[in-house]
Amino acid sequence: MFDTIFIGTSGLLNHAKGLRVVGNNLANVNTPGFKSSQLQFYSLFEQSGGRPSQSEGARNLVRTGSGLGSFGTQINFRAGLEQGTGNPLDLAIDGNGFYAVKRGDNLLYTRAGDFNFNAKGILVNSAGDHVQGLENGQLTDISLDKLERSAPKATATVTFRGELALTAATPPIDKTLAGVTVLDANGVDHPLSLSFHNEGNGVFTVTAKDGANATVATGQIKFSGGVPVAGSNSLSFSYTPAGGAAAPLLLDFSKLVSVETTTVPISVASQDGYAVGVRTDQTFDADGLLTVQYSNGQKVSGPRIALADFSSEGALEEAGGSTFRTVGGAEAQYGYAGTGGFGKLASGRREGSNVDLAEEFGNLILMQRGYQASSHVISTANDMIQQLFDMKGNR
Template sequence: MFDTINIGTTGLLTHAQGLRTVGNNLANVNTPGFKSGQLAFTDLFNQGAGGGQPEGPGTGGSGTGLGTLGTHINFKAGLDTSTGNPLDLNIDGNGFYAIERDGQILYTRAGGFHFDEKGILVNAAGEHVKALADGKLVDVNVETLNHSAPKATAKVTFHGNLTSTVTTPPINPSLRSIAVYDADGVNRPINLSFKNTGGGAFEVTVTDAAGATLTTGTIKFASGFPVADANSVSFSYAPAGTQAFDVRLDFSDNVTSLVDQTTLSMASQDGYTAGVRTDQSIDGNGTIKLFYSNGQTGDGPRLALANFRSASELEERSGSAFALKEGGQATYGHAGDATFGTLRAGHLEGSNVDLAEEFGNLILMQRGYQASSHVISTANEMIQQLFDMARR
């Protein structure tokens, strides 16, 4: 009878532990990146314990109650949630983010990130998110990428029509004060004028903002379209106080001389002034994309992803994170590489807790605990009856 009470006690303790696991799952139903656990039950036996009784067919050990094989973590992907934050990431496929906590590398699927005041990418707890550079894990730091250097204009392209019916075509206002940047990013505007010299040829005069002539060149048209070896004008521009730089005026694409109206205007130019970082995001390959006030973009570090031979190499830590067990091995790479998934910006991976399953487990834990308590109560009553018989 006393053994029966011990058996009932193991049932109480184990189902209470199971209830704790279920309760933890339900409590974290809205925790990003949380992985649910399930307590594995096992029966306990004393092998060959027969109490002096002969063993017959089908006999064996004597049951001694209920135990556990530990909590198994379910690593299936959690619910995808759209957040609209370009620094929130969801891994579509295999992989874990690598984060640093108290000098130790941990792994997580929770991808809610932001840049701290030092320009370092961190998670909600302020732990540094790691990038992979030259095979090493490094911090994602954009502080050194706050500025975009200026670039001198090397090419200006045009589009539209240049009338061939008058000697001096009227100038489109957009051909006045055309932005041209020197090596320091300073705008040194130029003006263009044209003169029809006959036979489809036009003399192009380039002047600076003060009206001084910088160069004169010729472009030619055949049947209204630019001639390949006469479709641009080049000159060296040396504004006062700055280093000379070469500029090519390109009329080769989308420029015609077909109709009376002149619509010629600048299409683009490749120079720009200095800029400061105004925004950042992360693309599907984990590359930090930087945006600058001068309209330029740049690439920063690329996030590291980790993978493992087996999920059993991981052990749970707080904050939806996991540590590598002793003897475990992590393989690092980038999103989109062979064994790694891609990233979805503006999305988070939520908890993978299945509410229907957990409420079912909640009932099972309650019934198991209740049954174990009945076993103890019944055994106690039988022992009491035995003592009453002995007293009589």
């Protein structure tokens, strides 16, 4: 009967552990990326396992149990419910994979994708762990340090659109266009003005002048059938802006048309130069590629988020903060979202907890009933021992 008390005690202790696991699951029902666990029970038997040895004979055909034990917790890695956050840096993995994060010198893994850039411009999660990217097969921090500004670009091509009148006036009247802006290598604006002199027969002489009204280039463009003739539809020259270095500049008139009477004035359709830009926004696409936008309208691609995979779910154990660490020398295989079996990323969303409330409340009842039954076993065994003592006392 003393063995029965030990058996009941093992039931109390292990169901109390199970209750703690269930309570932890329920407490983290709203924790992003949290994975629920379940305590694994096993029964304790005497060493022979209930099989009699040849020397013992038939008198020991039945072996009684020795109580309840637990192996530990098993993590449930099923995906949690996605939640919309409105933060474009939050990312949910739609499919297979884990994010790799650095916590000090330790490399951890998580499905929680609540990300932001810290004061140093490094991508971190809500716990401050550094989210890892993958460059040339090596894990590295995702940083905005070299992406804060967009360098200026000098104008190389200015494209024009509009109409020129074929009929030449007497005396000829030049069509002028002022306010054409080109940028030098430092992103500084410089004004140009153009004049178009009708020479007749679809030929126009174009003259370009700078802000000081000095001629910087002159040439001819020709039209046939109302459209510019290839090879005679542009003006190319070396332009030296005030205070700047000489650079090639092409004035493209291929989008102009010639008509008898103009109704559409000539204007600048586009120019490919831009000033220096500062970072205004940053987002990740479905493949985990960082895209940075600048005030000058430019975009540039940055690092790409790394995803990790493992040969088995048993390769991971909990490390706190919805993160996991490898055990038993397990190694991760790294790759990018959308490749090699890894899932895609959904921006503006994050993975929530995978705790199933109905399942956990059911487990809660089972743990309570198991604890209650074990306590009754102890109480009954104690009553039987007390009766034995009473028999001795009443002899």
